[in-house]
Amino acid sequence: MFAPLYKYGYFGFETSLVIAFALGILFGFTLERAGFSSSRKLALQFYFRDMTVLKVMFTAIVVAMVGLLYLNLADILDLSRIYLNPTYLYSQIAGGVIMGFGFVLGGYCPGTSMVASAIGKIDGFFYVAGMLLGMFIYGEVFPSIQNFTQSGYLGNVTLSDWLSLRPGVIAFLVILMALGMFWGAEVLERKFSEPPEASQQPSASPGDAVPASR
């Protein structure tokens, strides 16, 4: 096993920051190519008119999940050295509810809001401004809600631990679920989506238009 490379000492911290930047470029590029620089496109997911969010997210999760398991099986990558998000169940559920509301209201998530702002989306700018304030408020409020933010701590637990099924089995179930959702997504899109000409309606702010470079 020689991966993850950083944890096996193939490069140092400073190099990792350069790698972070490079990976970020790929990440941002892919998000924009997927259409995630458009709040309307993102939001239509929740009206069943454009299931791109679901398709992209779950395809990505499945690819990475299977990749990790395979690399581990092939003795290339040590899964035990991969950072696992610790579970703070109640805090994360509360955060999930707030983010669900925020997603439909704001039209972006943190990552996509930056991609959108990068290509000039003014609603993206407002979203980012709100996000900065929201995070500051969290910091300010944190001392009074500290106990709640750490509630439901279950440690580094996975679906595999929770269901007492091997990771490979969980992965298989996740793939089945994803396939089912993709099939459902295709059906819903065909039923609810608007004709192609109507689905993109960005509105230019007068006096602000910058000619698109071609």
Next chain:
Amino acid sequence: MKPEKEKYWSPYAAGFMLGLVLLATFFLMGRGLGASGGVMRTVTYVVDKLDAGHVDHNPYFAKYAGGEKNPLKDFLVFEILGVIVGGFLSGALAGRLKFRTDKGPRISVRGRWILAFLGGGLMGFGARLAKGCTSGQALSGGATLALGSWAFMMVMFVAAYAIAYFVRKQWI
């Protein structure tokens, strides 16, 4: 104005590519991608510049910038810088660089801006409560089968669908 039909990658192709980028991150770094953490560190950096004492006395801010710690020297901060550049590059190559506001037909531009700000505020707060956002929790945590991440993801989708009807005027 004539609505444009934007050329995007097919969702499955984009998802596949995203999965590979995520996998590469795990392979190289032993951790996944993220976003909100980088933004939080930026916020903490600014607060620290304005009032370092305030940061030192707040347990949350202090975690990132207490004492001599530089919150910007972190994987996520450099990653989100890359995200901005990558997004810009893609937009530039596709001819999508333009100052405009995305919205549905039944809301004004100003109205959209206000809701974007409010939504952003909720998400900023919620992302830190959840200890991550769709990138760090749903994508990265999802791929590593973290229980809390999956719970977060499911709840977020349900909540979004639940509220969608009430703000439909903004989008459809």
